[in-house]
Amino acid sequence: MPKDGGIGASSKRREDVRFLTGNGKYTDDINMRGQAYVHFLRSDIAHGKITSVDISGAEGMPGVVKVFTGSDFEGVGGMPCGWQVTDKHGQPMQEPPHPILAQGKVRHVGEPIAAVVAETYAQARDAAEAIVVDIDELPAVVDMKAAVKDGAPKVHDDLTSNLCYDWGFVEENKDAVNKAFDDAAHVTTLELVNNRLVANPMEPRVALGDYDRSGDESTLYTTSQNPHVIRLLMGAFVLGIPEHKLRVVAPDVGGGFGTKIFHYQEEAFCTFAAKACNRPVKWTSTRSEAFMSDAHGRDHVTKIELALDGDNNFTAIRTDTYANMGAYLSTFAPSVPTWLHGTLMAGNYKTPLIYVNVKAVFTNTVPVDAYRGAGRPEATFQLERLVDKAAHELGVDPIALRRQNFVTEFPYATPVAVEYDTGDYNATMDKLEEMSDRAGFEARRKESEAKGKLRGFGVNAYIEACGIAPSNLVGQLGARAGLYESATVRVNATGGLVVMTGSHSHGQGHETSFAQVVAEMIGIDEGMVEIVHGDTARTPMGMGTYGSRSIAVGGSAMVRATEKIIAKAKKIASHLLEASEGDIELKDGAFSVAGTDKSVAWGDVTLAAYVPHNYPLDDIEPGLEETAFYDPANFTYPAGAYACEVELDPETGQVTIERFSAADDFGNVINPMIVEGQVHGGLAQGIGQALLENCAYDSDGQLLSASYMDYAMPRAADLPMYQVDHSCQTPCTHNPLGVKGCGEAGAIGSPPAVINAVLDAMRSGGHDIGHIDMPVSPGRVWAAMHGGN
Amino acid sequence: MTQVTMTVNGKSMSGDVEGRTLLAQFLRDDMGLTGTHIGCDTSQCGACVVHVNGEAVKACTMFAVEANGATVDTIEGQANADGSLNVIQQAFQDYHGLQCGFCTPGMVMSAAALLKENSKPTEAEIRHYLDGNICRCTGYHNIVKAIMAASGQDVPAVAAE
Ligand code: FES
Ligand code: FES
Numbered sequence: 001m002p003k004d005g006g007i008g009a010s011s012k013r014r015e016d017v018r019f020l021t022g023n024g025k026y027t028d029d030i031n032m033r034g035q036a037y038v039h040f041l042r043s044d045i046a047h048g049k050i051t052s053v054d055i056s057g058a059e060g061m062p063g064v065v066k067v068f069t070g071s072d073f074e075g076v077g078g079m080p081c082g083w084q085v086t087d088k089h090g091q092p093m094q095e096p097p098h099p100i101l102a103q104g105k106v107r108h109v110g111e112p113i114a115a116v117v118a119e120t121y122a123q124a125r126d127a128a129e130a131i132v133v134d135i136d137e138l139p140a141v142v143d144m145k146a147a148v149k150d151g152a153p154k155v156h157d158d159l160t161s162n163l164c165y166d167w168g169f170v171e172e173n174k175d176a177v178n179k180a181f182d183d184a185a186h187v188t189t190l191e192l193v194n195n196r197l198v199a200n201p202m203e204p205r206v207a208l209g210d211y212d213r214s215g216d217e218s219t220l221y222t223t224s225q226n227p228h229v230i231r232l233l234m235g236a237f238v239l240g241i242p243e244h245k246l247r248v249v250a251p252d253v254g255g256g257f258g259t260k261i262f263h264y265q266e267e268a269f270c271t272f273a274a275k276a277c278n279r280p281v282k283w284t285s286t287r288s289e290a291f292m293s294d295a296h297g298r299d300h301v302t303k304i305e306l307a308l309d310g311d312n313n314f315t316a317i318r319t320d321t322y323a324n325m326g327a328y329l330s331t332f333a334p335s336v337p338t339w340l341h342g343t344l345m346a347g348n349y350k351t352p353l354i355y356v357n358v359k360a361v362f363t364n365t366v367p368v369d370a371y372r373g374a375g376r377p378e379a380t381f382q383l384e385r386l387v388d389k390a391a392h393e394l395g396v397d398p399i400a401l402r403r404q405n406f407v408t409e410f411p412y413a414t415p416v417a418v419e420y421d422t423g424d425y426n427a428t429m430d431k432l433e434e435m436s437d438r439a440g441f442e443a444r445r446k447e448s449e450a451k452g453k454l455r456g457f458g459v460n461a462y463i464e465a466c467g468i469a470p471s472n473l474v475g476q477l478g479a480r481a482g483l484y485e486s487a488t489v490r491v492n493a494t495g496g497l498v499v500m501t502g503s504h505s506h507g508q509g510h511e512t513s514f515a516q517v518v519a520e521m522i523g524i525d526e527g528m529v530e531i532v533h534g535d536t537a538r539t540p541m542g543m544g545t546y547g548s549r550s551i552a553v554g555g556s557a558m559v560r561a562t563e564k565i566i567a568k569a570k571k572i573a574s575h576l577l578e579a580s581e582g583d584i585e586l587k588d589g590a591f592s593v594a595g596t597d598k599s600v601a602w603g604d605v606t607l608a609a610y611v612p613h614n615y616p617l618d619d620i621e622p623g624l625e626e627t628a629f630y631d632p633a634n635f636t637y638p639a640g641a642y643a644c645e646v647e648l649d650p651e652t653g654q655v656t657i658e659r660f661s662a663a664d665d666f667g668n669v670i671n672p673m674i675v676e677g678q679v680h681g682g683l684a685q686g687i688g689q690a691l692l693e694n695c696a697y698d699s700d701g702q703l704l705s706a707s708y709m710d711y712a713m714p715r716a717a718d719l720p721m722y723q724v725d726h727s728c729q730t731p732c733t734h735n736p737l738g739v740k741g742c743g744e745a746g747a748i749g750s751p752p753a754v755i756n757a758v759l760d761a762m763r764s765g766g767h768d769i770g771h772i773d774m775p776v777s778p779g780r781v782w783a784a785m786h787g788g789n
Numbered sequence: 790m791t792q793v794t795m796t797v798n799g800k801s802m803s804g805d806v807e808g809r810t811l812l813a814q815f816l817r818d819d820m821g822l823t824g825t826h827i828g829c830d831t832s833q834c835g836a837c838v839v840h841v842n843g844e845a846v847k848a849c850t851m852f853a854v855e856a857n858g859a860t861v862d863t864i865e866g867q868a869n870a871d872g873s874l875n876v877i878q879q880a881f882q883d884y885h886g887l888q889c890g891f892c893t894p895g896m897v898m899s900a901a902a903l904l905k906e907n908s909k910p911t912e913a914e915i916r917h918y919l920d921g922n923i924c925r926c927t928g929y930h931n932i933v934k935a936i937m938a939a940s941g942q943d944v945p946a947v948a949a950e
Contacts, residue, residue: 012885021874023824026823201889287829677926684927685928721933
């Protein structure tokens with residue numbers, strides 16, 4: 001029987017009511033008295049020296065309040081980078097300054113050069129057209145391998161080259177790995193591209209700065225996944241505002257997918273300009289601006305090799321990756337191809353020796369940073385394409401080869417520095433074979449062939465690492481932040497609770513699922529628990545939501561705080577019931593004395609806490625409010641197996657997804673409905689990457705895909721109904737809820753399944769091409785089948 | 790500036806607009822009806838769908854002056870008279886057809902227009918009709934189910950497939 005409330009129930013989402021009636025409060029819905037609007041004049045040149053910026057024509061235009069250029073920000077900090085990677089020689093990465101408005105040079109199309117603040121948007125835009133910018137154009141570097149060649153034009157003149165870092169992991173293993181390749185019975189080699197993507201949350205970014213002279217206080221309303229992180233970065237490193245004078249609010253946020261983690265120039269600008277202009281200043285991104293100013297994702301070029309012994313056991317993996325950083329380091333960019341990618345290269349397999357090399361490269365493109373999955377989709381795509389290729393080279397069943405090499409004993413320490421606590425990869429693969437009806441595939445293939453189509457079946461396994469932590473470890477790895485999470489639980493006198501969490505919900509439904517957990521712990525109705533998030537003035541310092549960390553880390557903090565509440569409430573109850581504390585039990589919202597019929601209701605205890613007339617004042621303080629900070633002992637490791645079935649029209653190269661099955665192990669599940677929705681969304685993004693999406697630049701650094709006319713977003717007709725299952729559950733061993741996180745799995749696990757299926761379809765038509773890069777557009781497929789590219 | 794008057798969700802509303810003011814901007818900025826969203830600048834995403842004289846229209850592709858004298862319905866006017874969710878809205882909640890909620894107003898307005906012209910659409914018809922509505926969160930699965938359920942067709946319960 002499905003539960004009708006608490007942990008494990010598909011409780012309907014409370015936030016839906018406001019969203020469905022037009023009452024959501026997104027940042028752009030906030031308007032303040034006297035607000036002015038800013039329009040950014042952005043570079044349409046990828047690389048050049050700014051020789052002059054003449055704003056005189058704009059300053060007198062109707063409605064103009066003030067025009068800003070780079071010179072207004074001399075002495076103001078640049079955009080900070082939150083992660084320092086150390087290269088294979090022990091040297092820190094090259095870290096160039098990242099100005100709010102361009103200083104001296106422009107380094108990518110879309111870089112803001114000047115900003116016009118005016119009474120209306122239209123006036124700001126009109127005035128920006130009157131600014132005259134002279135730029136001496138320089139050759140742009142776009143291709144990563146060309147960028148690191150001797151003599152390549154430098155994106156940053158003060159750096160020694162365009163190489164941000166050259167990272168080796170684990171450097172000490174390198175010789176042993178090379179030897180394993182020398183000794184291998186078979187080596188499979190694959191070169192591939194992980195295509196550049198744009199996250200494209202449907203809500204474009206917005207920033208609204210406000211300044212209160214009476215208290216010298218700044219407030220920023222922004223579309224962020226982590227308002228506390230923005231407050232710390234912007235306050236301490238950019239504008240020099242102490243945190244007690246700075247409030248950051250991220251209200252309803254219309255999707256993030258990683259790209260709203262980072263601290264952006266527009267946020268700092270609006271906060272700065274609100275004080276400078278003494279009035280609120282608002283910026284709303286257009287979609288075209290979003291394409292050239294939101295951090296992009298992926299963009300890796302990789303060579304990966306697998307060594308096998310004579311019995312088809314994996315003996316070593318060696319990779320060589322170029323990772324695009326874009327023109328500047330976005331907030332967490334350096335960590336993505338390294339600690340979020342290299343550490344996952346073992347995948348689900350017990351390969352004893354692994355060496356990962358990553359060269360991070362500056363180019364004249366928009367900065368690249370985490371996008372749903374961040375590093376883990378790149379690792380999974382390489383590995384799962386490689387294993388499939390090996391299976392075909394060896395003439396063995398791809399599922400059997402995977403099963404033979406699966407890690408089966410836990411905990412398992414990989415050769416790339418992480419320890420998987422639990423998992424059962426054969427169980428999810430068994431489930432997948434059943435769900436995907438692999439047995440019935442040949443019959444379906446025949447049906448397709450009867451229609452003149454090819455049909456392919458592709459599978460892959462995946463593992464990811466969520467809830468990145470513990471803080472002291474990530475500090476050693478270069479993180480300039482902690483990765484704990486916080487929660488304050490405030491119980492009101494009449495028994496209702498407010499949970500103030502450092503996690504942030506931008507589609508994940510925390511207001512519902514977090515309430516389910518607390519309600520279950522106390523045994524009260526979910527409606528008595530309110531979740532507050534997204535406002536630094538109302539929540540304790542927390543790190544926000546990304547990396548599928550909210551329930552595993554934020555949820556754990558909430559559990560710890562609620563445990564403290566329950567412990568104190570039991571003390572009060574023991575006083576009211578005149579019984580010893582050890583005998584007090586909490587069940588269904590009432591405290592009782594074990595073995596008796598004496599009990600006191602939750603609401604009586606909470607009232608006593610705030611009206612402490614009959615109360616142990618000598619022992620405990622009045623009130624019922626507790627805070628917990630939770631710093632996890634390890635990552636969590638969700639894993640699973642995915643299968644895709646495609647139909648391919650050999651006449652046109654058109655690929656359609658006919659079936660998609662996902663068997664996931666997320667550990668315990670709080671709200672199955674929400675979990676399944678997260679998987680659906682991740683699958684759509686992963687299938688989108690494999691089939692449709694591509695962020696393209698030409699060789700001059702012009703962004704070719706800068707609108708929905710030329711960046712192919714997956715639409716309803718591109719996608720199938722998905723079969724998803726999360727019944728294989730190996731609970732996480734080190735967090736109190738036994739949860740692992742589900743937000744990114746779909747995007748991580750799905751691209752290789754699609755490509756493996758497409759290649760299978762092509763093979764069935766006599767085209768054994770070895771590999772095809774994403775997205776598998778009809779033109780690319782058709783050309784591959786006809787020997788071109 | 791031109792004065793425009795329209796009947797929005799049953800109420801007469803007027804405002805002064807520039808020639809270039811879009812209906813979406815007029816609704817959001819001048820009328821305070823921020824349920825209509827703007828997700829793109831090329832008329833592709835459908836976050837802005839409203840009904841003008843009963844037809845689904847992308848409010849970012851129409852100037853406010855063009856809607857002068859028209860009847861306009863937005864997401865804010867969709868709930869039942871007692872404030873409860875209407876059949877489509879309720880189905881979106883029941884079938885988890887929304888996550889961040891940003892595409893949702895447009896999806897609900899498009900779904901309403903679809904069901905008006907096709908009371909029992911197939912899955913393929915729904916997917917085809919939603920070509921102009923992009924959702925980045927849900928992968929569409931539960932949106933399709935919600936619309937089928939709202940049209941009275943049998944749909945497996947959420948999280949029970
Ligand atoms: S805002 Fe109207 S279609 Fe995107
Ligand atoms: S629910 Fe977020 S875009 Fe559709």
